[in-house]
Every structure is written in structure tokens, then in C-alpha cells.
Amino acid sequence: MRRRTAVIFVLLVLCSLGLVGRLAYLQIIRHGHYSELAVAQRMRPRVVDPQRGSILDRNYKTLAISIGADAVYAIPARIGDLKQTAQLLAPYLSLTAAEIEERLRSQTSGSVWLARKLTPEQAETIRDLKLPGIYLVERPQRYYPNGTLAAHVLGITGIDNQGLEGLEYYYDEYLRGTPGRLAAEADAAARLIPGGDAAYQPPIDGYDLVLALDSVIQHIAESEIRRAVEDTGSERGIVLVMNPRTGEILASAVYPCFDPNNYSAYSLETRRNVVVTDQFEPGSTFKVITAGAALELGVVAEESRFLSGPSLQIGGGTIRNWDGRARGDVTFQQALETSDNIVFAQVAVEMGPERFYPIIRAFGIGSRLGVDFPGEARGSVVAPGEVKFGEEIRWANIGFGQGIALTPLQLITAVSAVANGGVVMRPRFVTEIRDSQGRLVERFEPEPLGRALSAATAQRLSALLRSVVVNGGGRQAEIPGYFPAGKTGTAEVPERGRYGDERISSFVGYAPVDDPALAALVILYKPQTEVRYGSVLAAPVFREVMEQSLNHLGVERRRSK
Secondary structure (H helix, E strand, O other), X not given: OHHHHHHHHHHHHHHHHHHHHHHHHHHHHOHHHHHHHHHHHHEEEEEEOOOOOOEEOOOOOEEEEEEEEEEXXXXXXXXXXXXXXXXXXXXXXXOOHHHHHHHHHXXXXXXXXXXXXXXXXXXXXXXXXXXXXXXXXXXXXXXXXXXXXXXXXXXOEOOOOOEOOHHHHHOHHHHXXXXXXXEEEEOOOOOEOOOOOEEEEOOEOOOEEEEOOOHHHHHHHHHHHHHHHXXXXXXEEEEEEEOOOOOEEEEEEXXXXXXXXXXXXXOHHHHOOHHHHOOEOOHHHHHHHHXXXXXXXXXOOOOOEEEEOOEEEEOOEEEEXXXXXXXXXXXXXXXXXXXXXXXXXXXXXXXXXXXXXXXXXXXXXXXXXXXXXXOOOOOEOOOOOOOOOOHHHHHHHHHOOOOOEEOHHHXXXXXXXXXXXXXXXXXXXXXXXXXXXXXXXXXXXXXXXXEOOXXXXXXXXXXXXXXXXXXXXXXXXXXXXXXXXXXXXXXXEEEOOEEEEEEXXXXXEEEOOOOOOEEEEEEEEOOOOOOOOHHHHHHHHHHHHHHHHHHHXXXXXXXXX
């Protein structure tokens, strides 16, 4: 009996020692580990949103800003009757009672967002309901104070303040900032523990963007293209204004436009920035590039003579003049003034694709320019030898702007290169990035992409383009005292493998011709007027935009060049 008692005693002692040892191990040696687990279990972290950076124009006028807006969230553990709460909330949110109840039941612990970006009226009504477990918190909301102004450039943000389109998307990593974190101890029912630990990591606000855009010039461009589209019944209109010396985009207007404050009311088609993303056959505005290449290669001079008939048989095909007229014996200058297709087809064939193609590519056509905007298209130009049958007629067509495609941005960049003495500049929307205190973080300097023409050739071509305005089809683009140079365009629109009856009317140019301050492009897609020539529809829009913009910049009018 004593032996059994002793054995049991020893076993009890050993068990006790084992338990004590285990407790000592857990409470002393592993104390730190389990304390961290306990705190982590009790801590209820919450993301603290940073302030999204603002977007400013070149004169620091605000184009996009973040403002406080209420959001509503729920802690289901604190709600007594989920069904009744859902029914009470539903009239004030864009959710049905069933959808709200489903969200509440799917989150058994912690919190769940019910709605963001509430209107002040919604927030006040929900606050007055005083529902247990339903809370309002202020979160940043993107606001565009000028409504539709530069909407296609700025883009949009989502409900979580993230960039979705335009510059908001392209520069999102700079604009969005770094979220902070707030954590406080709470019990299993998500109730805060009085006197419990709390930790706060503040958010880092996003950087501000300073654009090359000038709000005044942007407003001018938008007003004029809206008027032109409405007056002509066009499907769409574009105005681009660029500083030809730097590549800075001072205005980029597309109409119809949209309001980024209410972007969901508009289609994706309406919101797309076709200036960058869409390509088109330019028609006669491309003759600027053909003329530049021909002068650079020495194929023509200003007084070189050509025979222009109503049509031309070449390479197994027929080319016709835009007006069906036979102009007879004309100089190259006269051919450019009258936008003669026959002459420019002959010039393109004489250059040949092996010499013409590299100059087209040097102007930036057929490859992305690297603009700071998402979705840039390359344009399309065939390389020598790519066309197995009918290469001669294809290149004859390219000479006057058919059979080649480019973006509006590529076209104004190419013509700006002529104004800039032959140097192609990378186009740019953003010039500076600054922190929330206004300190400079990064500045983007003008960036040359290469030389397309010699300075001497560019000067000769400028004189020819000035003659187009003075003596040719660009007369309605003339601005007294500013001496613009430019070229008209009236392109046929390809439809199902052939050219249909629709047209694209355009004008591109710069001023003053001898010291260019601005270059501008005007495009009207599918105007429904009886006369659809770029010289009649687009040139007057160019004149209005350029005259007002040059006045705004303080460029003085002169009596002579």
C-alpha cells in the first residue's frame, strides 16, 4: 500500500513539474511571442487614406483636387436587427435592402463598407437615423472644379480614389500617395477597449502634377471646337495647341466632351482621348511631310515645274485631283498652294519608298512618340517592299496623304518640327511634379527625339506653307499681324475596304511663321455640310484659336515679318 502511494505521489509530482515547466516555457520563454499574438488578435486595424495629389495647369490653376466626402460603413457585430437596419438604409444608398443585408451577414467580424462618396444630404440623413453599428467617416473624393475643362486629358478616378483613365491613371503612382494605418484594441464584438493600446501611422499625401496645359488656351480651344462641331453637324472635333519649340501641349480639346465629376453617365467612346489613341488618314495635311522630304532630298525646288491633269495613270491605278481640275503647267509652290494630288503623287514616286520612308519615320510617324499618356497609338506606314503588288500606286497615294495613318498628336508634332527648324520634340502633358508642400520633386525638360529636316529645308518649307495661307487654300487661316503658315486637308474616310462619301476636314499650322510661338491642329470628323473642305471648315477655327491664344500669351502683332 505504501509502495503504491509512493508511486502515485511520484507520478503526481512529475506531472506537476511537467505542467510547471510547460507554463514556465509558455509564460517566460515564449511570453513575447504570445503577447504579440494576443495584441494582434485584439488590434483592429483601419486604413487611413492619403490625400491624392492635385493637378494644376502651367499657371498653377487647380484642375483636379481631392476634397472630403462622407462614406458609410458597418460593424455587423454591433447591429441588433440586420434586416431592419438594411431596410432603413436602403432608401438613401444605391443598394437594395437585400444587397445591404447580404453584405452585413457576409462580414461576421470587423467592418464592411456600404457606400462611398455620399452627398451631404445622404450623409446627414443617415447620421440622423442613429443606427447602432452604422458609422460615417470622411474620405477623400476627387473633384474637378472646372467641370468638363480638359476632361479627356485629366481622366477619371474610381471610388477608392485610384486613377482609371488619362493622366490620373498614367501618373497614379505619384498622385495616390501612401496609405496610413490606425489600429486600436477591441474585443471579439469589435468594441473598443477603454485604455487599450492604439497605434497610428500617418499617411503620406500624393504629389501634385503641374501640366503644360494653359487653362485659358484650353478654354478657347474647347469653345471654338464645340461651336464648329455644332455648326457643321460633325461627328467629332479636335483642337490641339502645342509649343513647337518644346513639345509642350498647351491645349487638347475633344468634342463631344464629358464631366469627370459624373463620368459614369458617359460612354467609354465619349471618354476616349482620340488625340492620342486613334489614328486616321490625314489627307492633304500630310503634303507638309511630302514637301519637306522632297526638298530635303533635292528632288524638287520651289520653282520646279510639273504637268497636272485631272487624273494620272500610275502603277496600275488611277489618281485624281481633289477637285477634278487640270491645272496644266504648275510650279511645286503652286502645287502646294492648290493642294494638287497629281503633282504630289509624282513627287512621291520620284523620291521612291527607300528614300521617302526614312524621312516619314524621322518625323515620328509609325512609332510611339513616348507621350506621357496611356494608350498611345503607333500610326501605320508600310515599309519599302512590304506591298507585294501595287507598291508604286501605294506610295503615290501616300504622297498626298492616303494609304497612311497617324494620330492627331503625331501630325501636330511633325508640323511643329518644321516650325522648330526640323527638330522633332517629344510631346508632353506634364512639366513638373511637386510634393504637397509645393517643393519641386521632378522637372521634365524639353526632349528632342531627332532631326527630320535640316534647318535650311525647314525654313524653305515654312516659306511655302506661308504662301499656302497668303495665296492658296489656307486664306481663311490668315491672321493680320501674326503671319501664320499652314496646310489644309480634306481626307476621304475608308469604309469597308473602300473610300466612302464621308470626309475629315482639317487644318494644321503655326504662327508667327518666322518665330513660331504656337502650332495648332483642327480636325472635324464627318461634317454634314454641303461644302466639307478643310479650307472652308477647319481653317477659320484655326484662325480663331490662334488669334485668341497669341493675344493671351502677349505676342505682339507686327506690320511685317
